[in-house]
Amino acid sequence: MAGPPRFFHISPEWCGQERLVQLFRLNGHPSSCHDGGRLAQDILFSQGAGRAPLSDWPRARLLTGLYRHAPHWQPPLEAWRSFAFLDRHFPQARFVLTTRDPDAWLFDRLTREGGAAARAHAHHRGVAESGLPDLWLADWQAHLAAVAAHFGDDPRLIRVDIDRESPQQLCEHLSQFLPMPRHPPGRAWLPARDPAQDRRLRAVLEGAAPARPSDAGDWLEDVARFCLRGLEPGEGGLPGVSRFYCAWDGAARFSGRDGSAQPIALADALAVARPGVHFKLGRAEGVVNDILRLGRRDPVRIDMEDSRWMGSAHGDPLGLPVLCHNRRAGARNVVLWPLPGQHDIGMPGFDPQAAPDAIPFDQKLDRVVWRGMISGSLMRDGVKPGPASHVYLTRLAAAGADQALRAEIWAELSQTSRLGFVRRFIDHPDFDLGVVMAWAFRDFARDPLLAPYCRPREGPDFFRRFRYQLCLGGYDHGSNFITAINSRSVLLAEEDGWEVFYSGRFKPWKHYIPVARYGADIQEKLAWARENPSECKAMSQAARAEAARFADPVLRRELLDRILDGLAAAG
Template identity: 35%
Template sequence: MPPKFFQIGFNKCGTTFIARLFDLNRIPAAHWLEGALADDIAFAKLSGTRPLARWADSITAFTDMESVRFLNMPVIEAFKDYALLDAHYPGSVFLLNTRRVEDWIASRYLHRGGAYARSIAAAMGVPLGALGDIWAADWDAHLAGVRAHFAGRAEFIDIDIDHATPDDYQTALSPWYDLPHLPPLPGQGVRRARQANLPRVLRMMDEPLPGADQDPDRRAQLAAKLARLAAPARLRQKGSIDRPPHAQALCLDLGADQLRGADGAVMPLRRGPDGLFHLAAQRPGLLRAAAVANDIAGVTGHGCYWLDLRPATFAGSDPDNPADGPLIATLRRRGARNVFLWPAPWRHRIGNDGFPGVPVADPDWSDRADRLVWRGTLSGHAPASADTAEALITALEHRADGPARALLPRTGRWPVLADLAARPGLDIALTPDARRDRVLAQAGLTAPAPVRDDAPAARYRLALSGSEGDADALPLLNSHALVLIEQDGWEGFLSTLFRPEVHFLPLQPGCADLDLRLAWARAHQDQARQIAQRARRLCARLADPAGRRLHLAQVLADYRRATGQD
């Protein structure tokens, strides 16, 4: 058996090339795994267990061991834990991959269209322009630490990717691995494109700290309004904080630094020295709960909070779906009892590229095509059922001929998309999803709309009902487009902040009045443009970390009062 291999340089330094080198030569490699490698190493440190144990018997090479979730989870650069890996896997080969540091910084700024840098800046609470110096100092410290730790070790390889050829990798690794097949390096076209993007980097570095221009009084007023909107329509407590509101609820106990199930079982969540909760990599289904736990812990240091972090919950909406005590959720039915609203973690984090207020380069109204565009995924509930489209797709994945096959075409978006996609003059398409498309094909189902990834700049954008709530509409409201939103009886934390006819045009369920609404917008271009502009201005006020903290602190204070904790 060849020794383990660990790439321990930073991301954006040819990590994909290194992973492909092993893949091409049929040497089992794990590259990034959407952050799972880094999450596993970090959790192992906190729990005193062996890192990467779940892959140790099947994987030889590990590359890009980093996790940046674009929501409130720790930024983990687990490649820096080379000493831990060295102790658990003696005799392993370690490769430090480097490049010209200025080019690396620029590449990091541009990674994922700027979302990577914005997320890290938000996590650190610094302006984007400060990251360059922070990253440069981090680079120097890491390289010095690695070289000191592995000094004189034959199993340590130091490669500058700016000058190394594929043959150089092959030669350096030849004592341990047979690598006859070599992937090509990025061509000159890719390198020229990187240089052409430098003006974008400079513009990002000039962006001010979010919220720096907000008036303190207006900030406090908006935070208070958001907290009022988050309060339940009806608040009636039947039990105490020691009793779960329902069987699916989770309890975040900041006194014990624990997340527990309704049955008292402790979830695999550990709090690190940075104050953030880390989640075990094998439990991705708890990622929503972990992110909200970090949201709450970042605002307060005490209290117990019952959470229902399903994408959407019927809790408190009728006798069949009780909420026997106050709880916190990200999407509730209108009028639900005992349910406080919290921002959904997938979008509503300052620094996340989908959050309102993020600078966008979309063309202004006059430069947009006179058309309506929708891009999205299958979503929503089946009629008279708590089954979501996402859950039914998972069920179909395990049994292609099961009951889910009949239910999925009846979920919220499916029939609406099938109708809209057939209408001329509308640009309606599902975003690509390899898993979904494979599952539908196996079940013999035809998607209700074509699949395309492009979303041309258009004057009108559509937000359909589903189980994401505000998450779909917010990026659209932050654009220069007029947004038409299908009304569905669900409430997110911004649902009543953005008002119909003022910030968007409402649509009847099923989009029955879409043609009439579009006709009005085309006949009243000035009013339509003003609605889009008002929505964008309100989004800019939401991209304020201090205001968001005020808002969330008030929601938690109201919750503690409702549960007798204050």
């Protein structure tokens, strides 16, 4: 005998999903809501891949919150639109369509949760947040029409006007399908309005787009030329690409380095990775969505692994162009692209809405500051360093209580570049340094060998207290470069031989003070900075002006267009 049907909520956020979950759970019916966006991701990946959805939620009687709008740099997912796909796979299911006053819904969607939905949709669609209500309203009306066309008068569609019908009335209606003896005590479908929503709405309506620089065309040409430098397609294949390599054919196929399918699918003009894929393969999904956002479908090869030596004199030759987020100076056929999840508009250092550094240079502490993961490698005299620090950390964890083995491993770990620098200057009065262990290695912060060098994670206000910020190379380019240089401090940056998409615009002695490899001359460069405060202020001002352009969403889209144009022209 068949059990009670499943129920799918096919309305967007702020249409009563929390109350739906409450009334189902109140009556003992398992429910899944949102699940960090995994419900929507699973449905849309399955739709694109042609497989059955939701196998990880076999017991859920109600599935609601079928959307994702965080992180903002990933495209917002709206699997509540996929009712026809869900209907094919769950023909006995019921579909709950909740509706409300459109203006009230638009207000909530723009302003609830700090405007998270608005931020994601504006980023993806390339519009100001103030332009979203008209687009959202048109989308909603199209959805209602599509639902009506698909279901007609089919009784499996349950319509609920939450402005007129109470949760108790819906309980009574659902009782014909499954036991619903207990009714929620409150009659409201939505949380109480937050006063912060009005402030958020004013900010949306009063926001102004940045003025376009008069030399934008020249600037874009220069940055695109730098990203495309070394583009010389020929023979040689792809021997140096990583396991996260992904070739997209511009249509539905995503292939790995051996030609097998990568777990990414195209659904509703979005690239969607299978839930749970390695985050470095998820970066390829991000690159494809960058391209789709431009209205393009250029076939591309992508390798968003860190520390890409290929194409350089010290790595495997590369015969075909590959989009990467880093390369060695002088590399061939490694085309630079912003790193999804780090270089996107709205991320730290690239956020046009971020509060600027308000502390004048002269009022900052006269010390060098640095925090970061010990993601360097064993220091060597040659160009290529030795084993990476995470190799030693893994060995240290495996050593257990073997003190002799731990001492042997520590002797080499302490000679990796970042940890070695921190150990040299940890007690020096001119420096405020500290290791912040990445989440996967967080337990090492309590290890007696590493604990003396570990410090808590700090926000931008902490670093802006200091006159001199430091950028140290890790496995490749130091990830704090752009946040540090976009301040009224002056940046001292290690010249590590790595390039990312913005590197060509930041020049030593014009925008930052260059530091020798492994920070060998840091004290000499600090002494120079202290003797030349006017030059430091000029560098800082020039750096902030340059950084602002990389945080301009319009310029970013035009830049990506130009990079793709250059790839297409190279054949």
